[in-house]
Amino acid sequence: MNQPIDQYKHIVTLLPSLFRHLDTAVVIADTNRRIQLLNPEAEALFGCSLADVKGASTRILYAEQEDFTATGKDRFNTHSVHAYYDAYVVRYKTADGHVFLGETHGGPVCDEQQVVTMYVAFIQDISTRVEVESALNQLHSITSARNLDFCRRVERILSLGCKHFNLPIGILSHIHGQRYTVQYAQHPDDTLQPGQVFDLKETYCCHVYEANEAQGFHHVSQSDIKAHPCYEHFGLEAYIGAPIFIDGERYGTLNFSSPEPTRPFISQDYELVRLFAEWVGHELARLRDWEALEQAQQLLEIQANTDSLTQLYNRHYLSNALVQELARCERYNNPLTLAIVDFDNFKRLNDTFGHRAGDIALQRFGNIVREESRTNDIYGRWGGEEFLCLLPETDLSGAEVVLKRLVERVHGEEIHVDGQTLRCTISIGYTGFSAGDTQDRIIQRADTALYLAKENGRNRIERA
Known part of the structure; x- marks a missing residue:
């Protein structure tokens, strides 16, 4: 109208x-x-x-x-x-x-x-945000590709950075004192070659080293550093770079530049170049000490899949593990028991003795699980005071023994909080795999059994 x-x-x-x-x-x-x-x-x-x-x-x-x-x-x-x-x-x-x-x-x-x-x-x-997400995915692909050696990984990272920042020159440098050495370079005219040496003061990387942090300039001739030797000698209008660290020590820089000005850099750009530099540092460290880098990668993976409070697996890991176990059971007809564990009267524990008491109880449960679990058992925090247990190759009768022992251990454990001695109990609902089970279906059955355990007095196990 x-x-x-x-x-x-x-x-x-x-x-x-x-x-x-x-x-x-x-x-x-x-x-x-x-x-x-x-x-x-x-x-x-x-x-x-x-x-x-x-x-x-x-x-x-x-x-x-x-x-x-x-x-x-x-x-x-x-x-x-x-x-x-x-x-x-x-x-x-x-x-x-x-x-x-x-x-x-x-x-x-x-x-x-x-x-x-x-x-x-x-x-x-949101263009930059989408571009950053895409660059992160590509970076992950590069750094996780086992068929690429160190040189090819660096070349791919330089190429990715040049494309993302729309800056045609990419350099991995090694800096010792005031000596700036090009180790790897991408340049449209191939005028930069590995081994070329410059005075650090004649490069924009001197600002990175002075700040010990990522730095960027999108239009040098219109900035406070327009008299910089790098602009006077090479005419570079735009630059973004970050320091590379190996085992806590500065090694050099990863940087990208252009003779043309570009858009102003935003926080995501600095985060991304830091991440690029961090990964290059990892790759360099791999050349120096493969075993040390392997341990660092394992630690990152553990942190990504671990609940920080209990040090058990987190929900993300459990969901993936359950999908895999269900597929294995469907294919090979193996037994699998799934159990849901829930602390009894947990809210009352928090309300009466404070959240610190609740945290201690959850942490103690994590310790008990690590002591009681078998090699193939998978325990993790599903949410709040609720935990999920996957017992592969275990039928319901075998699971009953394992889960009853867990209930007894928790009940027998003393918790000391501010001079007071407390005891907690848990209730467990468990069920076995049935052909055609989905993640939601098998969890729902265990949840129903958990509800029954609560109704029947708590501090017990029930199965569905």
Whole structure:
């Protein structure tokens, strides 16, 4: 429905001041999808002023006609009043044609009579975030590829960094004193070769070493370091680099640069170059001491799969392990028992003696499990005071012995908190694998048995 232009006077008088200081781009259009307001953040994002585009169709903001049509059909119309605030991602374009991904919230705005008077969209550029996620995935692929030797890994990392930062020159340097040596390099003209030596003071890496942290300059000639020897001698306008550490000692830098200025670097860029440099440090350490690096990687994997409080497996690891065990049982018809363990009256323990008492109880349970579990048993924290146990190659009668012993051990364990001696109990529900079981189905059966154990007095096991 068309609306007279005078119904938008409140946009001109009220909304500009409302959205002026918002750090999210705001676009407001009339019911014909003609632009009525861009806040300063939107003007900066799209590279145009409100005066340039006011009254123009919002189509000019979209990179693709089909997206403009789809959003008009799905949300920017007078019939989509009640379902439009979920976020969606669209390809937008700036005034100079640059395309970016915009995470968008918005839709119709109604007056008191529920008549649509305007459309509003809140837009954030997530292009860099998406690019960072992609770069991280590629970095993981490079560093985990067993068929790549050290040289090829470094080459791939340099290439990835050059592509991500849109800087054509990538260097892995070794720095000793003021001596800066190129060890590996990527350069469009191949003018940089391994073994070339420079004075550290003549490189932007001197700022990295001075700060001992990642540094970046996106437009040197317009910055405070425009008189730097690196700009004077090599004309490099943009640079980002981070120190490489090996066993806590600085080794050199990983850096990327360009003779052309680039966009300002953001926090994700610095985090990514730090991660690149960190991985290069790992690779260098692998050459020096393969065994030490192998142990570090194992530690990282353990931390990713371990609950920090109990030092048992976490839910993420348990979910993956359960999927694997169910597939193995389905294929080979092996027995498997799944059990859910829950502390009895845990909230009362926390409320009466404090959360420290609860933490001590959970930690003590982790110790008991490590003492009682067999080689193939898998125990982990499922959430809160609840634990999941996978007992491969164990039928229900065998599981009964194991789980009863666990109940007895927990009940017999004394916990000392602030001069008081406490005892805890647990209830366990368990079930065996049945053909066709899914993760949800077998957990539901064990959960039902756990409920029965609670109903029957706690401090016991029940099976389903």
